Amino acid sequence: MLTELFNSQVLLGAAQALGAVALCLCVTALCRYFKVTVGVEAAVSLLRGLVQMSIVGVLLGLLLKGSLLAAILILMGMVIAAAATASRRLKGMPYAFQIALYSIGAGAGIAIVFMIATRSLQTNVAVLVPVGSMIIANSMNACAQAMERFKSDVVAHVGQIEAALCLGADPSVSVAPFVQSAVYASLLPRLDMLKSLGLVWIPGVMAGMMVSGASPLYAGIYQFVVVAMILAASGITGMVVIALMQKHAFSGAGQLLLRPTLGEKRGPESPLSRFASYFRTDGKAR
Incomplete structure (x- = not known):
């Protein structure tokens, strides 16, 4: 379904990442039922992971023939x-x-x-x-x-x-x-x-x-x-x-x-x- 909505691979990837982040945040919210508060840490980790992998993807694209x-x-x-x-x-x-x-x-x-x-x-x-x-x-x-x-x-x-x-x-x-x-x-x-x-x-x-x-x-x-x-x-x-x-x-x-x-x-x-x-x-x- 996402491939029909987005023609660009970058936009498609961003939509897929948004869906993955949403599911992870829902899981961390459910963790509060067990008195485990990791919402902020999970959000920061998800953001860092997305930014870091995006940078790595760009760098590897530039260095593939390095x-x-x-x-x-x-x-x-x-x-x-x-x-x-x-x-x-x-x-x-x-x-x-x-x-x-x-x-x-x-x-x-x-x-x-x-x-x-x-x-x-x-x-x-x-x-x-x-x-x-x-x-x-x-x-x-x-x-x-x-x-x-x-x-x-x-x-x-x-x-x-x-x-x-x-x-x-x-x-x-x-x-x-x-x-x-x-x-x-x-x-x-x-x-x-x-x-x-x-x-x-x-x-x-x-x-x-x-x-x-x-x-x-x-x-x-x-x-x-x-x-x-x-x-x-x-x-x-x-x-x-x-x-x-x-x-x-x-x-x-x-x-x-x-x-x-x-x-x-x-x-x-x-x-x-x-x-x-x-x-x-x-x-x-x-």
Whole structure:
């Protein structure tokens, strides 16, 4: 029906976007029934998403015949934006942006370079940027999930960790269970994505390849390669971010620096951790 009303693709897209936004706003309005108020945040997110994708569409149209350097610069900009987004979840953590930047860059970078080296990914902007952005986006999500899980677990078990430190445990040993759960949390959505691939969802890359005339079998195999690289990138990102967070969560003297921010709950404090509180940050009794 919309195609009959609008001759221009831009006007048609605007009408379709308006319909999608209207449905999303109705859903957020219904969320108020559950005492969840996300109307303003949803509206801002929808507006940002529409503006950002419109800009990306214009830029990609201008850069479709760009060089490998142009594609690399675009992907680097995406990594920086992804790091800024993920690091917002880690208030109170020193070097949060740098940790996210190094982690996402390592995970996405290794996966993209591997795909280029094995000729699974072409180096022109039209192919490299869309596929690379999928890997970067999933690395960002893995980074945010690992950071949030590690921080929440540590904050909830401050007393337990400080008690272990008081008894002479190494900082890495005192947070070992939380490291394991954080890395697994970063991998779980991607593992579920692989398990449901082809059964629950057919990715857009595969559909696009089939529409453009590629072999359906090859399109399916190629999409598996992309999702497998997403899993690899997410795993690398999760491991790197937790390794860096471990390093910055403790002082040089082995004291826990990661603390609850305003409004956060912390776990029960043990007698040993209360004793340790007299020797925080500078090693001097308060």
